[in-house]
Amino acid sequence: MATQAPCAELLLDNQLCFALYSTSLLMTKVYKPLLQELGLTYPQYLAMMVLWEGDGVTVGEVSSRLLTDPGSxxxxxxxxxxxxxxxxxRSSVDERVVELFLTNKGLDLRERAKAIxxxxxxxxxxxxxxxxxxxNELNVLRASLQKAL
Structure with missing residues (x-):
């Protein structure tokens, strides 16, 4: 089998996507033991942060903030x-809309999460x-990528 010279454009360590992906994996690993103490997974923590910002949000608003679809x-x-x-x-105005409200337990968890x-x-x-x-730089990149979709 013939070997080819490396192509700089395709070297893994030259890829922004890999730098973002691998950093995200490591960030999640750092969060894991902290969140285990709260009984949350990382995606659950993100959803709870949306609720801690404003109680009474809808499922659609949570999915929009997390850049995911409501079904997931x-x-x-x-x-x-x-x-x-x-x-x-269910919303009293539109029964298709599901509103989310924190319980006292959810509010108490916020206090414990403040150290994270x-x-x-x-x-x-x-x-x-x-x-x-x-x-801030990542937010700009994310906005550009969203426009490209």
Whole structure:
């Protein structure tokens, strides 16, 4: 079998997508033990953060904020409801719309979760300013990629 010279455009370490993917995997691994103490998975944590920002949001709003479709977020929300963290209620205005409300247990969990960002900051070995600049750059990239779809 003949070997070919490496193609710089296709080297794994030259790919932005791999840098993002591998960093995301490692970020999730850092979160895992912190979230296990709360009894949450990473996707559940993201959904709870949406609810902690504003109670009474709809399933559609959660899926929109998480950049996913409502069908994939619904099972996750049902599990959170089964854990007693939220209630799902049909809207009185439009029964097709499901509204989400935190329970006292869900609100209490928010207090316990407040320590997580500090733990992530420490693990990153970056300053708040550095991470903020990186987040802003990623938000710009995400917006551009959304427009490309």
């Amino acid at each position: 977020v619904t099972p996750l929300l049902k599990r959170l409801e089964a854990e007693g963290l939220l209630t799902r209620t 960002p500090t733990c992530i900051l420490s693990a990153s070995e970056q300053s708040i300013a550095e991470l903020s600049a990186l987040k």
